[in-house]
Amino acid sequence: MHKSIEIEEKIFQDAVKFYGTVFNIPPLASKIYAYLLFDYDKVGIPFDEFVEVFSASKSSVSTSISLLLNAELVIDHNKMDERKRYFFINDGYKKIRFEKIVQKMKDELKLLDDLDRFKKNHNGYDEKIEAYKALLNKNIINIQESLNKL
Incomplete structure (x- = not known):
């Protein structure tokens, strides 16, 4: 799988640190949130991409995404022709x-x-x-x- 988006490492690291502190969320959840910030075209990021990009277990990614969804920091949706869920920053947050x-x-x-x-x-x-x-x-x-x- 390839990355859907391009990120700038320094900005990403700064965002991970900042949002982890501001939202009081664990490191993986903060990384997922920061990664989603780079989805400027709002294509959405599938679950499997988080697992691969962060070399994290499916369980850890699932737990972090659930936390972000419950906190209303991210939203998800399914495309009509796919089973995959795609995740986005909740602009309403x-x-x-x-x-x-x-x-x-x-x-x-x-x-x-x-x-x-x-x-x-x-x-x-x-x-x-x-x-x-x-x-x-x-x-x-x-x-x-x-x-x-x-």
């Missing part, structure tokens, strides 16, 4: 990722508000917390405006 970030910031804001109310009852006020809350609110608004453009 960018929006999902930032929606999760916004939700975490909103959750933190609620927690800070609860702590602030409690603290005010105990004669405490912290200007730094207010500045931090303002920063969170500003970032939530900026991200939501950008998400609306996606």
Whole structure:
């Protein structure tokens, strides 16, 4: 089997490291994700290609792909005339990722508000917390405006 796509090794290695950390995924899953980034024409990468390119067992590749599918980082589909599944980067994940970030910031804001109310009852006020809350609110608004453009 030949590679369906051309990759640049340095960029690939940087992507493996970056996405492994950002998504908190194991090394093989990170390699699969990084490899899919180079599928610019969206032809899809079959399972067997991952096994061959990464010299990994079918079980390990299957586990990593399942993790990526469950995390919504990749999607798959079957071509009409083949049994093979082809895998692609989930372009919708960018929006999902930032929606999760916004939700975490909103959750933190609620927690800070609860702590602030409690603290005010105990004669405490912290200007730094207010500045931090303002920063969170500003970032939530900026991200939501950008998400609306996606």
